[in-house]
Amino acid sequence: MRQFVFEDITSEEVARRTGVYTPLTDSVRGLVDATIRTEVDPDSIGAARELIDRASALLRAQQSDGPHGVRYTADGTGMPWGNPAIGIRNAIAPPMVVTRDGDRRRVADVVLGAAYEGPPGLVHGGICALLLDHILGEAASAMTGTLTLRYVRATPLGAVHLEAEVVASEGRKRTVRGSLSDAEGITVTAEGIFIEPQKKGTR
Amino acid sequence: MRQFVFEDITSEEVARRTGVYTPLTDSVRGLVDATIRTEVDPDSIGAARELIDRASALLRAQQSDGPHGVRYTADGTGMPWGNPAIGIRNAIAPPMVVTRDGDRRRVADVVLGAAYEGPPGLVHGGICALLLDHILGEAASAMTGTLTLRYVRATPLGAVHLEAEVVASEGRKRTVRGSLSDAEGITVTAEGIFIEPQKKGTR
Numbered sequence: 001m002r003q004f005v006f007e008d009i010t011s012e013e014v015a016r017r018t019g020v021y022t023p024l025t026d027s028v029r030g031l032v033d034a035t036i037r038t039e040v041d042p043d044s045i046g047a048a049r050e051l052i053d054r055a056s057a058l059l060r061a062q063q064s065d066g067p068h069g070v071r072y073t074a075d076g077t078g079m080p081w082g083n084p085a086i087g088i089r090n091a092i093a094p095p096m097v098v099t100r101d102g103d104r105r106r107v108a109d110v111v112l113g114a115a116y117e118g119p120p121g122l123v124h125g126g127i128c129a130l131l132l133d134h135i136l137g138e139a140a141s142a143m144t145g146t147l148t149l150r151y152v153r154a155t156p157l158g159a160v161h162l163e164a165e166v167v168a169s170e171g172r173k174r175t176v177r178g179s180l181s182d183a184e185g186i187t188v189t190a191e192g193i194f195i196e197p198q199k200k201g202t203r
Numbered sequence: 204m205r206q207f208v209f210e211d212i213t214s215e216e217v218a219r220r221t222g223v224y225t226p227l228t229d230s231v232r233g234l235v236d237a238t239i240r241t242e243v244d245p246d247s248i249g250a251a252r253e254l255i256d257r258a259s260a261l262l263r264a265q266q267s268d269g270p271h272g273v274r275y276t277a278d279g280t281g282m283p284w285g286n287p288a289i290g291i292r293n294a295i296a297p298p299m300v301v302t303r304d305g306d307r308r309r310v311a312d313v314v315l316g317a318a319y320e321g322p323p324g325l326v327h328g329g330i331c332a333l334l335l336d337h338i339l340g341e342a343a344s345a346m347t348g349t350l351t352l353r354y355v356r357a358t359p360l361g362a363v364h365l366e367a368e369v370v371a372s373e374g375r376k377r378t379v380r381g382s383l384s385d386a387e388g389i390t391v392t393a394e395g396i397f398i399e400p401q402k403k404g405t406r
Contacts, residue, residue, distance in 0.1 A: 005323075020245045021238075027255040028231075028238050031262075032294045035224075035231050036271050036285045038262035042223045048258040052230040055254040059234075059241035067317035067324065067360060068239050082239045082320050084327050091235045092295045092318050114270035115295050117285050120208075121270065124287050125347040126336035130329030137328065144328040148351045157270060 005071045007079075014073060021081065021089050028091035029115075036114050085134035096131055096162070098138050104166040106139045111159050123155040125188075128180050131162055132190040139164040140174035140194035147192040155180060155187040164190075172196040208274045210282075217276060224284065224292045231294035232318075239317050288337035299334055299365070301341050307369035309342045314362050326358040328391075331383050334365055335393040342367040343377035343397035350395040358383060358390040367393075375399040 031052070038045070068082025068089065081089040086096050094116075098108045110131065118124030129149055137144055164178035172195055180188040234255070241248070271285025271292065284292040289299050297319070301311045313334065321327030332352055340347060367381035375398055383391040 020248055024248050024252050024255075025238055027252045027259070028234055031231055031234070031255050031259045034259040034262040034266065035228055035294060036290070036292050037266040039265045039267060040262055044261050044264065045223055045227050048261040049227050049230045051254045051258040051261070052227075052234050055251040055258070056230070056234045056237040058247050058251040058254070059237040059243055061247065062242045063237065063240040064242060067320040069320070069323040082317060084319055084321070085329055087239070089239050090318060091238060114285060115293060116287055117270040117272070118287070119346065120272040124333070124337070125340065125350070126288055126333030129332035129336050129350065129352075130327070133329035133332050134327070143322065143357070144352070144354045146351065146353050147328070147332065148349065149332075149347070150349050151347045154346070 005069050006074060007071055008074045011073070011075075011077065014077060014079065018088060025089055025091050025095075032091055032115050033113060083134075085130055096134065098135055104139060106135050106162075106164045108135055108162045109159065110162065112157050114157070117157055119154065121157055123157055123160070125149075125151060128155055128188045131160075132164075132178055132180055132188065133192070135162045135164040136176040136178045136190055136192050137194055139166050139178070140176045140192075140196070142172070142174050142194035142196040145173070145193040145195045147190060150189045151187070152189065153187050156182060158182065160187075172198070208272050209277060210274055211277045214276070214278075214280065217280060217282065221291060228290075228292055228294050228298075235294055235318050236316055286337075288333055299337065301338055307342060309338050309367045311338055311365045312362065313365065315360050317360070320360055322357065324360055326360055326363070328352075328354060331358055331391045334363075335367075335381055335383055335391065336395070338365045338367040339379040339381045339393055339395050340397055342369050342381070343379045343395075343399070345375070345377050345397035345399040348376070348396040348398045350393060353392045354390070355392065356390050359385060361385070363390075375401070 071079040081087045084092040087093045094110045096108045096110045098106050116127045161181050166174050166176050168175040174194045176192050178190045179186045274282040284290045287295040290296045297313045299311045299313045301309050315326050319330045364384050369377050369379050371378040377397045379395050381393045382389045
């Protein structure tokens with residue numbers, strides 16, 4: 001397993017980098033949407049592709065060898081910027097912005113567009129699973145052991161709300177419940193057992 | 204719910220469109236990866252962003268109003284091209300290519316890079332859930348009712364294999380089991396109840 005990376009940077013430097021990467025990734029998210037919905041002719045698609053490849057070449061002039069990893073500042077601030085649910089550098093992520101509500105509870109509001117569609121006009125069931133797995137894991141500060149999802153009804157594309165709460169805790173094991181809802185109420189419920197990773201030097 | 208869309212096009216036209224959209228989306232996938240891993244200076248990032256926005260503007264000159272939907276040719280060939288697991292027009296999708304193995308079984312081999320990372324060097328648990336939900340749903344030709352995932356161990360980034368099989372069927376209800384594995388064996392198992400949508404004109 002790749003190690004967690006600590007970088008000795010200040011919170012000002014974190015803010016500066018956030019300001020550089022956020023608009024870049026937002027532009028890529030716009031492009032992902034445009035790629036799905038475009039109806040232009042093959043010549044225009046070829047021209048767009050050339051611009052995209054030039055942008056990639058510019059960005060690849062200097063890059064990390066492998067994946068982004070989860071980096072931390074010296075004071076322990078996490079920078080999970082490559083994460084496909086919440087990463088500010090990952091165009092796959094909507095991104096979901098998770099808010100703490102006490103130690104055991106997390107909430108998030110997300111707008112899901114064309115890139116998250118499964119059946120026509122509806123959020124892909126697996127995208128509901130991705131976001132629920134992530135927010136339950138954040139509430140637990142732990143990795144998924146088991147996860148059970150109940151699809152109460154289909155989730156329309158658009159604004160959704162997520163909640164997760166730790167309901168029981170025993171040793172390294174946390175039981176977490178959560179839900180995804182639209183304006184009319186709950187569409188998917190989730191319950192999982194999450195396992196806190198063993199700390200170094202302990203068994 | 205948005206309607207399924209039928210387009211009166213030949214299989215040659217489907218092949219032609221596939222040939223136009225596949226390289227475009229592959230370029231966008233490359234850009235998503237480059238955006239996560241880049242370490243270039245802010246000026247280069249600004250220049251890349253300008254190229255990306257120009258590409259989006261070219262593609263948006265003519266586009267569908269809403270999400271892509273699931274389109275079908277007149278002879279019933281599905282074109283789920285906007286799908287976030289398998290869509291050839293969706294850069295979020297690896298894409299997973301699902302192969303039929305008889306009526307009740309589906310298999311897929313996928314390579315997961317930096318864009319699918321949760322913990323350092325490992326596939327995000329929610330991405331495992333997305334791909335498993337999708338392949339189980341394809342085996343059942345149905346929508347997810349419940350889905351239970353067991354994370355046996357962490358899944359390293361890289362090549363993974365997925366399987367899904369319908370193990371029981373009663374009325375519109377299908378019980379499906381599946382797994383995700385790496386070269387060393389199974390990392391996540393899945394079991395779900397999937398529900399076939401009611402056909403029009405029936406109750």
